[in-house]
Amino acid sequence: MGAQISSQQRSDHGEVLLVHSLDSWNTRFQNSKASNKLMVIDFSAEWCRPCKFIEPAVHDLAVEFSDVDFVKIDIDELPDVAKDFEVKAMPTFVLVKKGKEQERVVGVKKDELHRIIEKHRF
Amino acid sequence: MAVSGFEGFEKRLELQFSGRDPVIGIGLRELDFKSLEQVLHQVQCTVVSALGNQHFDSYVLSESSLFVYPNKIIIKTCGTTQLLKSVQPFINHARTLNLRIVALRYTRGSFIFPEAQPHPHTSFHEEVVYLEDNIPEHLCYRKASVIPSKLTSHSWHVFSAGAVEYPDGVPYTVEMCMTDLDQTLARKFFRHPNDGKNGDSAGREMTELTGISRININPNAHICDFAFDPCGYSMNGIDGDRYSTIHVTPEHGFSYASFECVGSVYNADIADMVKKAVKVFCPGTVSVATTNASDDMCMRIKGAVEQLGMKCRSWSMDEFPAAGTVVFQTFTTRRNIRT
Numbered sequence: 001m002g003a004q005i006s007s008q009q010r011s012d013h014g015e016v017l018l019v020h021s022l023d024s025w026n027t028r029f030q031n032s033k034a035s036n037k038l039m040v041i042d043f044s045a046e047w048c049r050p051c052k053f054i055e056p057a058v059h060d061l062a063v064e065f066s067d068v069d070f071v072k073i074d075i076d077e078l079p080d081v082a083k084d085f086e087v088k089a090m091p092t093f094v095l096v097k098k099g100k101e102q103e104r105v106v107g108v109k110k111d112e113l114h115r116i117i118e119k120h121r122f
Numbered sequence: 123m124a125v126s127g128f129e130g131f132e133k134r135l136e137l138q139f140s141g142r143d144p145v146i147g148i149g150l151r152e153l154d155f156k157s158l159e160q161v162l163h164q165v166q167c168t169v170v171s172a173l174g175n176q177h178f179d180s181y182v183l184s185e186s187s188l189f190v191y192p193n194k195i196i197i198k199t200c201g202t203t204q205l206l207k208s209v210q211p212f213i214n215h216a217r218t219l220n221l222r223i224v225a226l227r228y229t230r231g232s233f234i235f236p237e238a239q240p241h242p243h244t245s246f247h248e249e250v251v252y253l254e255d256n257i258p259e260h261l262c263y264r265k266a267s268v269i270p271s272k273l274t275s276h277s278w279h280v281f282s283a284g285a286v287e288y289p290d291g292v293p294y295t296v297e298m299c300m301t302d303l304d305q306t307l308a309r310k311f312f313r314h315p316n317d318g319k320n321g322d323s324a325g326r327e328m329t330e331l332t333g334i335s336r337i338n339i340n341p342n343a344h345i346c347d348f349a350f351d352p353c354g355y356s357m358n359g360i361d362g363d364r365y366s367t368i369h370v371t372p373e374h375g376f377s378y379a380s381f382e383c384v385g386s387v388y389n390a391d392i393a394d395m396v397k398k399a400v401k402v403f404c405p406g407t408v409s410v411a412t413t414n415a416s417d418d419m420c421m422r423i424k425g426a427v428e429q430l431g432m433k434c435r436s437w438s439m440d441e442f443p444a445a446g447t448v449v450f451q452t453f454t455t456r457r458n459i460r461t
Binding site: 047048049050051052053054088089090105106107108109111112115 | 148151152153154155158169171172173174175179180181190320321322323326342344346360
């Protein structure tokens with residue numbers, strides 16, 4: 001379990017969980033389908049500097065919206081998931097509820113990301 | 123024309139690098155964000171938005187755009203930014219990645235408010251002196267030239283330097299400058315007070331309402347847009363390994379819009395994109411500078427602009443080391459024959 005999901009922060013709430021394996025992603029996605037919780041999927045890559053630029057803001061959002069699940073996927077580690085969600089440019093943030101995409105933001109758009117998380121939160 | 127105002131005309135810098143390894147990997151994209159911010163700070167601009175794909179990273183800046191490819195940096199800034207101050211820092215940062223500069227090209231139109239420009243941009247002569255002093259010796263093929271038009275307010279300034287004399291079949295670039303924008307269309311680039319939007323969502327709305335989203339018909343292309351407060355707009359388009367970029371200064375008296383894109387022999391649609399871009403703004407004057415484009419493509423662009431009822435006032439060209447042929451065309455509406 002520990003090897004497949006790592007966290008970028010130590011607090012219990014307001015974490016951005018990095019999902020490294022297909023198994024743990026599938027589990028997480030199935031769990032998300034069964035609940036009413038909003039999930040924000042952050043698609044990024046190690047070599048993507050725009051992704052690095054927005055990273056602190058995403059952490060802040062995870063803390064502010066601690067009732068929302070924040071999951072980060074590296075498109076090189078999980079290319080099939082990136083393909084499923086048709087990720088062509090990065091960063092891409094996909095908001096999912098009960099397994100269905102609600103809305104997405106493509107690019108470094110902190111205000112817009114904040115706005116749609118607030119919109120789909122409940 | 124107003125006595126003073128925001129300078130929409132950009133300064134553009136393109137730096138090409140190469141490394142000892144044949145496979146460059148991500149090259150310049152390796153540069154960490156802090157290093158990029160440091161350079162941008164010297165130029166007096168900041169990152170407003172960003173978007174990347176497998177080919178390159180694009181940044182919308184407070185004063186235009188930055189594109190980072192593995193072996194190329196393109197930075198375009200407007201206003202009173204000191205763009206040339208980024209030359210040394212970029213060269214130095216590239217060196218830390220074992221990348222060596224092999225070509226540099228600096229281009230710009232004519233400033234609407236030239237007296238407002240700071241050093242080293244107070245004159246083209248000063249810019250050339252600064253460049254000559256700040257680029258390495260191995261860029262030994264150099265040329266500076268001002269390409270004129272029949273309009274005294276529209277000339278095209280080019281400085282090119284390279285380690286080799288001829289370009290190696292690189293894609294061609296189209297740099298379009300539009301002034302005297304139709305005021306009704308320009309108003310679409312003003313924010314509405316209390317619109318309940320942020321710069322991102324207002325930018326998205328402008329992209330849709332003005333037809334900018336329809337310039338590139340490729341559904342896989344992405345646009346990263348932003349609307350400034352109280353007015354102004356910027357966008358970077360990414361389509362595979364090609365970028366496009368639009369910047370708008372809508373205020374009456376010094377209204378300006380630019381459209382820039384990259385083309386290759388595989389894109390027959392560039393002339394069409396140019397035509398659509400002109401239609402977004404219905405400007406009084408258009409200038410189009412192409413670098414390394416075929417005569418055929420230049421003719422197609424001319425034809426596309428003329429189809430909108432504009433008259434071609436001039437067609438001039440010059441050859442530059444490392445960059446190739448630069449063709450500079452100007453057009454005005456038939457009613458607008460003032461210089």
